[in-house]
Amino acid sequence: MAIRTLFFSALLMLIAPMYSVAADEVNVYSARQESLIKPLLDRFTEQTGAKVNLVTGKGDALLTRLKSEGMNSPADVLLTVDAGRLYRAQEANVLQAVESDDLNRLIPSHLRSADNQWYGLSVRARVMVFAKDRVEANQLSTYEALAESQWKGKICVRSSSNIYNQSLVAGMIASQGMLQTEAWLKEFVANFARPPAGGDRDQIKAVASGQCDVAVVNSYYLGGMLLSDDQAQQTAANQVALFWPNQKDRGTHINISGAGITQSAKNIELAQQLIAFLASDESQEWYAERNNEFPVREPVKVSAVLESWGPFVADKLNVSELGRNNAAAIMAMDRAGWK
């Protein structure tokens, strides 16, 4: 008897959906990992009393789930960590446009889609780091200049499978055109110190230990190393310095993390509230403090680390272009032999 009860309750547990569509709940599919979003969602719950249910995962996997679940999907909000995926979601028709003066005021127009299907929530800059003892800051200027022969065997960068490298090249295609970008890629790849491997922190460490002189990385990884509990990482991070590329022309390449409201959303108003909350001063400061990401608009206070890197000119290219050119960028990188 007991076994039978146990069996049925186990069965019930297996098929009982773990969400509900109650009026004061909002369901989020997030490519932003839990530790970098949950604290904010908890804060939102504190302020509004609305419960937030969360699934995290890789952007494309979540998008596939969203697409196949269709109009019955429980998700109200899709959060991603790059513009390319938001663009892809828009193309797949799973997001809906929202008219919100609030959001339009909070988020500058080049960081959201033209028809308001998605909004940027934090800015990530792809910068250069260089070895303080071997390189002078004035030797560096632009991404384009890294193709010059003086950097032969001196450059470290991770694999072209990484979305931020893809976006960097996609941005270059948008501003320079395909022909120039391809020519640049050939020279740039020939300057690599080693075949691409590891993550951005590994590239920074390689610069610190003398394996190469310059690396192209996202700035928050350097921030994370500077603030790390690990003494070795701190030491490595202090041996390198950050350089803002392309300050005299188009500006440093940036990407965004952002969010959109799904077609299937049951609770559009609350979903809007959530996105507005994520764009509020409080949340923007938190991104800076917690993960060394830049706020989407100017006056927000940033963390001490970000402050120390000084102000910078960011590329004003609409981030949709990154998504539009992503596939072309990968093909170009394949042809140039960037592993």
Next chain:
Amino acid sequence: MLVIVASLLQPFSSAWQHLFDTVLQDYITNSLLLMAGVGAGTLILGVSAAWLTAMCEFPGRKILSWAFLLPMAMPAYIIAYTYTGILDFSGPIQTALREAYGWQFGDYYFPEIRSLGGAICMLSLVLYPYVYMLVRVAFLEQSTAVLEASRSLGKKPWQTLFLVALPMARPAIVAGVSLALMETLADYGTVAYFGVSSFTTGIFRTWYGLGELTTAAQLCAFLMLFVFALIMAERWSRQRLRFHHHSAQKKMARLQLNGWRSMLAMSIGSLIVFLGFVLPAAQLSIWASTGWQEKLNAEFLRLLFNSFSLAAIAAVCCLLVAVFLAYTKRVFASRIELGAVAVASLGYAVPGTVIAVGVLIPVAWLDNQIDFLSTTWFDYPTGLLISGTIGLLVFAYLVRFLSVALNTVDSGLTAIKPSIDESARSLGATPSRVLRRIHLPILRTSLLTALLLVFVEVLKELPTTLILRPFNFNTLAVRTYELASDERLMDAALPALAIVIIGLLPVLLITKSILNEPFSNE
């Protein structure tokens, strides 16, 4: 599975031309090299470990016989991270060397860990236990009469190994190595981190980067065809061979190793365990040692519970289905059945994310159809009934890990003479009675092994869990991955260590009975 194969019917897009022109050759070469390397690595490590502990006697043998299983609890990408931390150019060893000799970058040669060779080493170190486990059981269950005959005919022990014991253990060796190879093909984390462009990274690059889901599915279908061909070729090549034996079992005296031989056995054994488990676990502990007190909270316990119960449920389900399939195959050994069993075992070679999507799409479709019908007929929307439930997750694990359980149960079943079945059946026993009264007791070891393997696999499993799980449901593997992918290894170390420790529990509990040598209590 069908979803993936069906993709072949769709038109081949222009992305194929691009892949063909640029990277496809790289993908194929690297994957083949990886398979060859890991195949050789797991074969050598696994068989020597099994031979040492099953056939020889030397101090420390008992400890080693369970310690050899420990690396199994270590997810491959975690061991990759730890070894990179240790052996990288900026890691402690190379830094110390440079400081000691005043070298600079380029002054000396040091093997690059993040390379194809590195990936082969990492995967071999964590995958050899599959071979070890199955081959050891096979060695122990081998007819002592045959082995003794070989020795009494003047063959040296190592000649006996190569001429008699190994050929007789072939089904187990093949089962173990093919598990290891399938896991290698499905591996994404290690090769991606090491920058090796394999077929699997290619699938994801095509899907994520180029946004070509169809082309990615087609690549995947080719991968499956390749694995299917391998499995069929192997089965065909041994179709006329029979591996069961006829003599009554009795305990065979182990070969007593003395002097330098026993020292050698001990050091080889401990070296394998040290490299596969002790060293990476030590590195993880060092990373985890900062600030673990505050991270060890109620939420962390919740993760432990989720991971453990999910793995346990999935392991039991997998075992039940595997026994059913293996037994069906034995009773009605038709070609179709053989084919079906081979197909069911393909799941293991396919990257988890692909399995997950292959499960997700048809189930969501079914859900939406049910909702549509229910809405039109009864005016009652059901919403999504199955999608986003734990049940679906368990089903996906079943698809993915069935072959682990099946291979194990199957290789155990092969060692039982069909004449036993026949005598039992001729005495009037039903097939199910033969199963319960004769096979299950004999198969106990294989069954427990299968249970253990699936449990540990699910515990480490990431991509399927990531995409199919319900809201607010986390596991240790998910937590580890999220932190590690953000390159926060120090924070990732604690959940990673927890995976290893929970994985150890069943290893320790079940090993006693797995390793229980037949008739050892004289």
